[in-house]
Amino acid sequence: MQTDPGTDVIFIGGRSGVGKSSVAFEISRILAGAGIRHAVIEGDNLDQAHPQPWRDGIDLAGRNLAAMWANYRELGYSRLIFTNTVSVLEMAPLSAALGGEVRGFGVLLTSSDETAAERLGRREAGSALADHLDRSRAAAERLDTAGPEVARVATDGRPVVRIAAEILERAGWWTVGPAAP
Numbered sequence: 001m002q003t004d005p006g007t008d009v010i011f012i013g014g015r016s017g018v019g020k021s022s023v024a025f026e027i028s029r030i031l032a033g034a035g036i037r038h039a040v041i042e043g044d045n046l047d048q049a050h051p052q053p054w055r056d057g058i059d060l061a062g063r064n065l066a067a068m069w070a071n072y073r074e075l076g077y078s079r080l081i082f083t084n085t086v087s088v089l090e091m092a093p094l095s096a097a098l099g100g101e102v103r104g105f106g107v108l109l110t111s112s113d114e115t116a117a118e119r120l121g122r123r124e125a126g127s128a129l130a131d132h133l134d135r136s137r138a139a140a141e142r143l144d145t146a147g148p149e150v151a152r153v154a155t156d157g158r159p160v161v162r163i164a165a166e167i168l169e170r171a172g173w174w175t176v177g178p179a180a181p
Contacts, residue, residue: 004100004101005078006078006100006101006102006103007069007073007078007079007080007098007099007100007101007102007103008078008079008080008103008104008105008173009079009080009081009082009094009095009098009102009103009104009105010027010080010081010082010104010105010107010167010168010171010173011082011084011087011088011091011094011104011105011106011107012024012081012082012083012084012087012088012107012109012167013083013084013085013086013087013088013089013106013107013108013109013143013146013150014085014108014109014110014111014139014143014155015085015110015111015116015136015137015139015140015143016085016116016120016132016135016136016139017111017115017116017117017118017119017120017123017136018109018110018111018115018116018119018155019109019111019119019155019160019163020083020084020085020109021042021083022160023109023155023160023163023164023167024040024042024081024083025040026160026161026163026164027040027081027164027167027168028040028081029164030161030164030165030168030174031079031168031173031174034174036079036173037076037077037078037079038077038079038080038081039072039077039079039080039081040080040081040082040083041065041068041069041080041081041082041083042083042084043061043065043082043083043084043087043094044083044084044085046060046061046064046065046068046084047060047061047064059093061084062093062094062096062097063097065082065094065097065098066097066098066099069097069098069099070099073100079173080098082094085139085143086139086142086143087106088106088107088108088143088146088150089142089143089145089146091104091106105151105170105171105172106146106149106150106151107150107151107152107153107167107170107171108143108146108150108151108152108153109153109154109155109163110140110152110153110154110155110156111154111155111156112156113137113140115155115156115157116133116136116137116140117133117136120132120133120136151167151170153166153167153170
């Protein structure tokens with residue numbers, strides 16, 4: 001009988017424009033290059049609907065995460081990289097949605113207002129840049145309340161590959177050394 005290995009998760013949170021998706025995909029690239037089985041889930045997309053289900057008390061994001069992770073687990077995955085703006089403030093309910101034994105590592109990516117504004121300005125093609133910048137600043141203030149158990153990693157002026165390697169090392173998933181990226 002095979003024992004359930006549980007789930008190891010890196011929860012990546014941070015304001016809009018901080019680099020959550022870029023860092024998650026770089027972590028994935030590093031792990032894939034080493035042949036380490038894992039999945040990446042972008043949490044911001046789990047309940048992207050109008051009207052917003054959460055405003056009516058419906059945890060569609062949690063339900064969708066549980067369903068998606070059940071499918072990955074059925075296929076033998078036990079490592080997850082999860083990104084969502086406030087994931088580091090919601091690790092307990094997110095872990096509950098994943099089910100079973102969850103070993104989570106929370107990392108809050110940080111950046112200056114100027115860096116976030118520059119990055120958002122490059123990717124925002126519509127008319128909502130000002131609103132996006134306001135929400136990003138408000139999220140940064142809210143995320144500052146994350147406890148000391150959440151690792152903080154600055155992204156200003158740093159290459160994505162270095163940020164990803166730091167997170168993997170701090171999470172205990174990778175030892176940075178001569179053979180590491």
